[in-house]
Amino acid sequence: MTCLLRQIAAAVKHQIMMLSQLQSYIHRERLFDPAQRLLLAVSGGMDSVVLTHLCVAAGFNIGIAHCNFRLRGGESERDEQFVRRLAERYNVPFYLQQFDTAERAQAQKQSIQVAARELRYMWLEKIRQEEGYDHVATAHHMQDNVETLWMNISKGTGMAGLHGILPKQGKLVRPLLFATREEITAYANAHQLEHVEDSSNATDKYTRNFFRHRVLPLLEEAYPQVVKNTGAGIQRFREAEMLYQQAIAVHRRNLLEQRKQEYFIPVLKLKQAQPLQTILYELLKPFQCSAAQAAQVAELVDSEPGKWVATPTYRIVRDRKWLIITPLEPAASAHFVIEKGQETVQLPEAQLLLKTCDPAHISTDPHIAYIDKQQVQFPLLLRKWKQGDYFYPLGMDKKKKLSRFFIDQKLSLPEKEKIWVLESHKKIVWIAGMRIDNRFRITPGTREALKIELKNT
Amino acid sequence: MTCLLRQIAAAVKHQIMMLSQLQSYIHRERLFDPAQRLLLAVSGGMDSVVLTHLCVAAGFNIGIAHCNFRLRGGESERDEQFVRRLAERYNVPFYLQQFDTAERAQAQKQSIQVAARELRYMWLEKIRQEEGYDHVATAHHMQDNVETLWMNISKGTGMAGLHGILPKQGKLVRPLLFATREEITAYANAHQLEHVEDSSNATDKYTRNFFRHRVLPLLEEAYPQVVKNTGAGIQRFREAEMLYQQAIAVHRRNLLEQRKQEYFIPVLKLKQAQPLQTILYELLKPFQCSAAQAAQVAELVDSEPGKWVATPTYRIVRDRKWLIITPLEPAASAHFVIEKGQETVQLPEAQLLLKTCDPAHISTDPHIAYIDKQQVQFPLLLRKWKQGDYFYPLGMDKKKKLSRFFIDQKLSLPEKEKIWVLESHKKIVWIAGMRIDNRFRITPGTREALKIELKNT
Numbered sequence: 051m052t053c054l055l056r057q058i059a060a061a062v063k064h065q066i067m068m069l070s071q072l073q074s075y076i077h078r079e080r081l082f083d084p085a086q087r088l089l090l091a092v093s094g095g096m097d098s099v100v101l102t103h104l105c106v107a108a109g110f111n112i113g114i115a116h117c118n119f120r121l122r123g124g125e126s127e128r129d130e131q132f133v134r135r136l137a138e139r140y141n142v143p144f145y146l147q148q149f150d151t152a153e154r155a156q157a158q159k160q161s162i163q164v165a166a167r168e169l170r171y172m173w174l175e176k177i178r179q180e181e182g183y184d185h186v187a188t189a190h191h192m193q194d195n196v197e198t199l200w201m202n203i204s205k206g207t208g209m210a211g212l213h214g215i216l217p218k219q220g221k222l223v224r225p226l227l228f229a230t231r232e233e234i235t236a237y238a239n240a241h242q243l244e245h246v247e248d249s250s251n252a253t254d255k256y257t258r259n260f261f262r263h264r265v266l267p268l269l270e271e272a273y274p275q276v277v278k279n280t281g282a283g284i285q286r287f288r289e290a291e292m293l294y295q296q297a298i299a300v301h302r303r304n305l306l307e308q309r310k311q312e313y314f315i316p317v318l319k320l321k322q323a324q325p326l327q328t329i330l331y332e333l334l335k336p337f338q339c340s341a342a343q344a345a346q347v348a349e350l351v352d353s354e355p356g357k358w359v360a361t362p363t364y365r366i367v368r369d370r371k372w373l374i375i376t377p378l379e380p381a382a383s384a385h386f387v388i389e390k391g392q393e394t395v396q397l398p399e400a401q402l403l404l405k406t407c408d409p410a411h412i413s414t415d416p417h418i419a420y421i422d423k424q425q426v427q428f429p430l431l432l433r434k435w436k437q438g439d440y441f442y443p444l445g446m447d448k449k450k451k452l453s454r455f456f457i458d459q460k461l462s463l464p465e466k467e468k469i470w471v472l473e474s475h476k477k478i479v480w481i482a483g484m485r486i487d488n489r490f491r492i493t494p495g496t497r498e499a500l501k502i503e504l505k506n507t
Numbered sequence: 508m509t510c511l512l513r514q515i516a517a518a519v520k521h522q523i524m525m526l527s528q529l530q531s532y533i534h535r536e537r538l539f540d541p542a543q544r545l546l547l548a549v550s551g552g553m554d555s556v557v558l559t560h561l562c563v564a565a566g567f568n569i570g571i572a573h574c575n576f577r578l579r580g581g582e583s584e585r586d587e588q589f590v591r592r593l594a595e596r597y598n599v600p601f602y603l604q605q606f607d608t609a610e611r612a613q614a615q616k617q618s619i620q621v622a623a624r625e626l627r628y629m630w631l632e633k634i635r636q637e638e639g640y641d642h643v644a645t646a647h648h649m650q651d652n653v654e655t656l657w658m659n660i661s662k663g664t665g666m667a668g669l670h671g672i673l674p675k676q677g678k679l680v681r682p683l684l685f686a687t688r689e690e691i692t693a694y695a696n697a698h699q700l701e702h703v704e705d706s707s708n709a710t711d712k713y714t715r716n717f718f719r720h721r722v723l724p725l726l727e728e729a730y731p732q733v734v735k736n737t738g739a740g741i742q743r744f745r746e747a748e749m750l751y752q753q754a755i756a757v758h759r760r761n762l763l764e765q766r767k768q769e770y771f772i773p774v775l776k777l778k779q780a781q782p783l784q785t786i787l788y789e790l791l792k793p794f795q796c797s798a799a800q801a802a803q804v805a806e807l808v809d810s811e812p813g814k815w816v817a818t819p820t821y822r823i824v825r826d827r828k829w830l831i832i833t834p835l836e837p838a839a840s841a842h843f844v845i846e847k848g849q850e851t852v853q854l855p856e857a858q859l860l861l862k863t864c865d866p867a868h869i870s871t872d873p874h875i876a877y878i879d880k881q882q883v884q885f886p887l888l889l890r891k892w893k894q895g896d897y898f899y900p901l902g903m904d905k906k907k908k909l910s911r912f913f914i915d916q917k918l919s920l921p922e923k924e925k926i927w928v929l930e931s932h933k934k935i936v937w938i939a940g941m942r943i944d945n946r947f948r949i950t951p952g953t954r955e956a957l958k959i960e961l962k963n964t
Contacts, residue, residue, distance in 0.1 A: 203660070268721060268722060272714055
């Protein structure tokens, strides 16, 4: 009897302590309002069982969601049954989804772990929306967070890898991050909470378990408080990251200037910005520029104009006074075939208009060309210029390389990349917007002219 | 013969590679100019022997300094002889100091490790100045740095603990931080460099060796590149810290206002600053405020006026609209004895002037008091007020506690702390600058008055 009383007293004490810590954590991190509806992701493991128990004790309005990844045969079915009964006991809604994880992983060429995680979060968010919950809550705790930090640092992280697992990401909240594994275990024991082996441990299984079972126990020999110390550090790093982002935002405002689809960074001003590497890395990240590429861009700053670094979607070019960030043209738009009689061609940022007319016209606007219609052979080809292209500039009987012509015209690399050329049977007719070819010029013998206009849209 | 040639080729290759890495690291981190004079701290261990070899190969102008801490008997003497011969072989100046480390540690109540480190850096700096060197260089390498980072995180660090060992601190440079232990070992082997057991390993011996020999090898099982990864991370954290400090500087300019010896932080504006905890921590650090105290100050923001947090040198008080940071008065200035006939008393921020005069005067300025000279007994005492003090305010025949009087006068805590009282034989004569005591007022029977003036300087 005394033993039972002692157990009850311990349970009450733990409940009061953990509940008050939970509530102050929710308040401090502004996770959610106690009146909101929470969809708990429950694997049936100790962490999620404790989270459920605490949420019920706190009087939160909850539902329980369980994913059966069908990866562990009968064990998966056992877990599903366990969580279903848990929801029944607490008399709260229960949502279940079974996945063909292995199949999905194969189809998407992902690891089982990545596939399981994606399926889980996608489905939880779907249920949240369909069933009208305000947030999805998972049972990640401090030790998960510390493991994540140590793994990130071992892999080689920057500032973003230091915040560990975030307490709040969009509609996802982790209200148990304040608690250590020991506190959760003590709570589960005090309340004699049944649970199953936590199948979510399958995520990052090898490395995470290596840190959990081998690295952290070793560190605890030197620093018994390593989990709490690192946990407190993560909190500070998260705040430090906010300040870091504030400083980056100031540099972005000062350095990055948008002009239509392009972005310009003034080189002289950039050279004075400190720390250059990290500022460039953060400024260029939205352009899919990797850390290694950002380091190459840092070298561009001290190099000759004309060099560039290409990301998967942008080209970053060293111009005389600027770094110019230009979107790569989609390959599909690189060629347009123009049939006889066709009057318009729609380009990504321009329109080409063709019209037969009287040969008496002369254009002073480089965007309008008049050529001898009889000299061209349809279909014409409109394409981007390429290395090796040459033409006979109007008024000259010697051929000239386009690359050379562009240098004389002092075109920057992004300007060059925008240039379209009109081709007739392998001969260049017009460098659109710039100069026609001498071979296609209007002569006294011209009977019919073709007016071609490049209109920027 | 082939074997010897192969050895020479390997040595040349290592030398070229390491030298170019060393030079680009010196350039990138702006450590020193190649023409400057370097004082190398050489223990005789592999790292410092390799650094010496590299500096000679690079043609730097060096001297060698060795500390004999006399902690390992004959081994200490052996190391000293080894380094002396090294300097002779390279024909560079040699500086030696022997320390009574154990004695110093005991006298300063320090650990042997801390005492050794302090003695070493103090002496190196002294030699640097006396002998006209531009910098002191130590042979710390990447693995030392990675160990430091992991130890700092395990202990629980903030942003400042992430930069690890700095490449440059004042006149101290660490040009070998770019190199891994493996690269240094390979270089030493290729050049068949003799060395002794590195006595500087005594620093932080237990914990550092624990990380070196147990934690890092374990981490390498999961991430073979952990040292290089973490080393690259440290570089990024160092840049991140610069951005962090830039953001802190902006908040400091916006929030901290100096008025003479006090600092004011507007509470409403502070409440909007994010992240509050870290901003407060950084703003208050110069006032010797610990992280725990900064957290208490964060609570002050939401509390009643009048509460405060005391650091060893400052008091941070919640006033109505401000947090006010006031230096604690040095205890020595808390009492002044005023002899008969003395005309001035110099206080920290004010002056007290005393003058006998005609009793016909009346003061409307609270900084000037006229009292009945015959009522006071010299010597008078000028002191800070204390809890329990009471007086009879002018015009009242009931005594009143000073604490109560100050509440009625709506004094803030820093204002209260500046209040001086003038005492005559245990009776309060004047609350300087505010109100005289009724018992010492000028009456029709007063024959001689004492004019007392509090002049702020």
